[in-house]
Amino acid sequence: MYNSHTGKQSSRKSPIWKNLEGTPRQPTNVECGYYVMRFMRDIIHDPCLAFEKKFDKKKEPVVYTQELIDEVRLELAEFVNKQL
Template structure:
């Protein structure tokens, strides 16, 4: 049963937790491409033995506009190949 059905007030605001190791996102426009690039980097990493330590250090790195554009191009090629 939902809080509103029981006439209880829920949480006032969303509580976000910033995780160590995630490069900062430059703007809100590229968020999907940014996430896809980050997930691809994790998936392509062959050595996951020191995963938390290694990815925590990546927090100081940044994805450039060229990195985001590369992800955008890969996504567009996939969509064209799969659906056109």
């Protein structure tokens, strides 16, 4: 991106950005960090890299239940506990 803005030529292809309209939406503004962490976890744990299809807006929107958010909270707490 830097090279394209400065006019420098690069041997790499330009990135292709896609908006995934079916991504989960947080109900309020206090759980944003957990939603981002859960979304990143879903992408990382997807062996087929099919998250683009999973979050396609043509399908029903993905909803993160409280159990899924709590799973991320527990993983974070366990990680922090190991670091202390």
